[in-house]
Amino acid sequence: MLESYAQGRPLEYWLSADLAKVSPPQAPSRLRQLADAQGALAAAWSGAIGGGPLMLLIGTVVSTLTGNPAWVLSLGLPGIALGWLGWRGWKKVRSRLPDTNKLLINRGPGSAKGGVWATLGMAGLLAAGFALAVPSAFERGSLATLSGVYFMMVLLLVVGILIPSVVMGRARESFRERLLVDPDLRRAVEADMATWRDPHGGSTAYGPL
Secondary structure, eight states, X not given: OHHHHHHTSOHHHHTOHHHHHHSOTTSOOHHHHHHHHHHHHHHHHHHHHHHHHHXXXXXXXXXXXXXXXXXXXXXXXXXXXXXXXXXXXXHHHHTSOOXXXXXXXXXXXXXXXXXXXXXXXXXXXXXHHHHTTHHHHHHHTOHHHHHHHHHHHHHHHIIIIIHHHHHHHTHHHHHHHHXXXXXXXXXXXHHHHXXXXXXXXXXXXXXXX
């Protein structure tokens, strides 16, 4: 019965945004499993994409403050490599179906809203800690340096928390959008749909997304 139900619906039916709206977000489906797993991998690579330019920026700032150009090389070159690898990984995981038997555990916020609040909360805690050092930094004339360090740490929070959480929050929506325009990804999902069965023998359907 499950087999005929899963195969009796076309992919367009399961991709319906209206169907997704009337289905509880936590209700399991194969499409949601694929989208969430792919989103977790993409979120991890998004951190590398953002971390690369951030390393280059930090190296540039430190070199400017210290007058030592070695910082640009020691942080900038690995940063460029990290950003490039992140972009390659991002493109790769978004173009194929993930192995849902090897899930990447995401312990951070899973939505843009959660990422914003987590980032703001940690930035606030950092601001409170840095505020204690403002008087002495002002006396030494290093207030600009202290402000720069704080700014860099906030950027690190954005790269490590906010950006991945936004990617995770849009995982299902992004998966649906790409299925509508990427023929290779669509063929992969259709092939999976033709053979997939609930591994637990339950009533989990292939969709909605």
